[in-house]
Amino acid sequence: MSDETVDRPNRFRAEAAAQGLPPEEVEEWIRTARPAVYLAEGGDGPLVARAGGDPLLPHGVPKPSDPFVASVDLAALPPGATGLPLPTDGHLLFFAGADVGGSEGRVPDAVMYVPAGTPTAPSPLDHAWRKPYRPRELRTVWHQLSAPMPESFALDRWGDLADDEQFELAEELGDAWAHVGGHRPGWALQIGGHPMSPQNDPVHYARDAGEAGDAAEGEGDDWLLLATWRYGDEVTELDSGVAHWVIRHRDLAARRFDRVHRYIEMA
Template sequence: MTDETVDRLKRFRAEATSRGLPSEEVEEWIRVALPAVYLAEGGDGPLVARAGGDPLLPHGVPKPSAPFVAAVDLAALPPGATGLPLPADGHLLFFADSEVSIKGQVPDAVMYVPAGTPTAPSPLEDSGRKPYRPRELRTVWHQPSAQMPESFAIDRWGDFPDDEHFELADELDDAWAHVGGYRPPWALQIGGHPVSPQNDPVHYARDPREADSSADGEDAGDWALLATWRYGDDVTELDSGVAHWVIRHRDLAARRFDRVHRYVEMA
């Protein structure tokens, strides 16, 4: 934990106390916060991720069924900053359409390319689908990521929290943002909790009634947000659109990216 994070938590506790918020819930808010990395355009640092354009794919690999979103250089991420069992190097490629979709498991939504693998640009075969705008992401933040208030309330008090529980979660969120816990400007988030205009994709994936049947009986806590992408204003099909990729920790550790769940939504 960095000195900056320790200081933020101290200020959050003080702010929450000044508002009369219950210390037990304050500590729970802190306990469930997760580390995350946020990437953005601009800056003069090393290239951490390349977004849009054509993907660089290994020879002979089948082309994914959705457009290329971004490729993250895993060796360029701050060590341990995501809290996820990611490979130490190589590139992680993300793919998603620009249409609202809740498909659950998508075998070709994420691809891992080990370091040193020969690759070449691979344009989309479907000429009717244009690639996303090319971008270079060189700005990096890493900090704790708090749950969305509704997600916190559901996890803390069950599927149907009372109104006062939702209000308390909102107050905790406001106190957190007041001391600098809000997300910085970003295009791609790795790890952490999702920010969603509709439904929490982690909650959706772990619900056996909504996810693929292989989720039945499995530990709900094993699900994690792998990444979230903000499409931006240049993708006119989506209003404040985001794509989420969700995976079980054990599948991530085993490099089973074919088991990723993908959700695309808009405000």
């Protein structure tokens, strides 16, 4: 267990106690926090992810229908830091356009897993409506606990009948958590954890869609945030745009990336 998973909850308990927040809800907030890894540009560490440009695709695979976002070297992630049942090596590739609401929900080719040792080659995707995103190298990496958004916490804790006081308490818990978090540089890609969404919770969206389809697919288990990407300033059609990829725990463990749900939004 890293210092982050112990120190921040302890600092949060002290801050919450100073504000008179209910201990039971403080402990529930801590219980719902999940580990996450954050990747950013800069630094002189090993190359953890490559973003933009042309993807390296295996020979003969169908080309994804959306632009290439990023490729993550899974072996370069800190072991166990995401809390997700990811493969321990190979590359995970993410794809998304910049159309809010476009291809929303399940997108079979939004994520591709390329096992280690697979021959690959640069593969232009030839989207006439968009040039490739700006190439970036992500060499800065850190991991920390990720807490739910306050509104999501309230809905998960008290259901659709949560009242104004409960939503306000969730906001106070979120503020106390953020207050003891310390400074982190701006990140480009998040793996695991809870979503930080400018609009709505993509995990809730996927869960609701999954419940509607459970009769056909069988009962679902927990939905997880696989990744969130922050678009760069060059994507002018999105104001502080983000893309989220969400998947069921069992599908991730089985490497069924064709069952990923994707959501694109902006502030």
